[in-house]
Amino acid sequence: MGDQDAARRLSPRRWRILSYLAQHGSASTLDVALVCAVSRLTAHRDLVWLQEAGLVRRERSPEDRTHTWWYGITAEGTDVLRRALTASGRPVPLRLGQRPSGMADALLFLPLIEVSRRNPGRCELFQWLATMETSAWLRQHDLAQLRADGYGIWLQDGRCLRFLVHVDRGPVGDVVAEHERPASGLGGLLAGYRRAGRMVPVGAVLLIAQDAEREERLRADLLRGPLLSAVATTRRQLLYRHWPDEQVWQVPGENGRRCLIEVGS
Template identity: 90%
Template sequence: MGDQDAARRLSPRRWRILLYLAQHGSASTRDVALVCAVSRLTAHRDLVWLHEAGLVHRDRSPEDRTHSWWYGVTAEGTDVLRRALTASGRSVPLRLGQRPSGKADALLFLPLVEVSRRNPGRCELFQWLATMETSSWLRQHDLAQVRADGYGVWLQDGRCLWFLVHVDRGPIGDVVSEHERPASGLGGLLVGYRRADRLVPVGVVLLIAQDAEREERLRADLLREPLRNAVATTRQQLLYRYWPDDQLWQVPGESGRRRLVEVGSWPHHVTMPLPPPTS
């Protein structure tokens, strides 16, 4: 099937799947079903159609015991998207079709989407920006020195939380001594905020540590030198075991953990920026 013929036959949902893969890297059938709010069978059929049309490729990880397919957009699929976006007058996102999967997507975005689906009318992930779009949004606010893995707007029980999320990727460098490992690379999560001379326009900065020891180091650092913004921490193990809106988030200086919607606030004298548009 030629690219032009495939493009003409794309349904709105298949366009959405293609754009999601081009902006977020690889995804499983379950991921696509969550994002599109359809059954896994429907997502599977759409992905098979896109694969047969040459717009997506699929692979199985040899380390995955479930032998699940992981899908990504092809060069042909990216070109179809680029032409369609240009023809409709929409901007083409940076590095479209060339992005790796984001850690924040797996740890926060997709689980929050699932929480939203399980609790309609009570909570909703109203907004999410992947890493590239988050960087662009920060530059628009003259905060290019801040590097974040994602931006979101979470609604729950009549409350609203704007947040930036950072994922700790572990020790930095090929050779890190054992006593340096618990703190190696953590400073990079906070340096942009400490260089900023004002609040970053979100209600809270979320920091996801690799493990309990590194989360404790983060909290100790934040107690010694607090940020202007409200901050909350958690660790990857907790996000693998529980839903991310649960009581997993700890504010430095507190002993207990709070629900996600309870960890931040917004100063009344500051005008909250409108969420940037989504794709």
């Protein structure tokens, strides 16, 4: 099937799948089902159609015991999407079709979409910007020195929280001394805010640490030198066990943890 013929036959939902893969990197069938608010079977059928049309590819790791297929957009799919955006007068995002999957997507974006699905009318992930769109948003606010992994607007029970999120990648560099590992790379998460020297136009800055020890180091750093913006920390293990809107966020100086919507209050 030629890509022009495939483009003519694309439904709005399949366009959305192509756009998601082009801007967020690879995704599983479950991820696509969440983003498009359809069943896994429907998402599977759409992905198979797109694959047979040459617009997406799929692969899985031989080490993965779940045998999960991961889908990504092909060069042909990227070209089809780029031409469609240009023809409609819409801007073409930077590095379309060449973006790696982001940890913030897996830890916050997709789980918050699922929470929204489970609680219609009560809560909603109203907006989400991936890393590159977040960088553009920060430049518009004269905060180009910041490098956040995502920006979101969370609505719950009539309240609104705008947030930036940063994901700790762990120790920086190939060779890091054992005694330096708990703090290696953490300073980079906060340096941009301290250089800015002013409030960032969000209700909270969310920091996701790799583990409990690194989260403790982050909190100690924030107590020594607080930021002007409200900050809350958590760690990956908590987000693997709980939904991100639950009581998994800790404000430096407090003992307990808050729900997401309470972080900026």
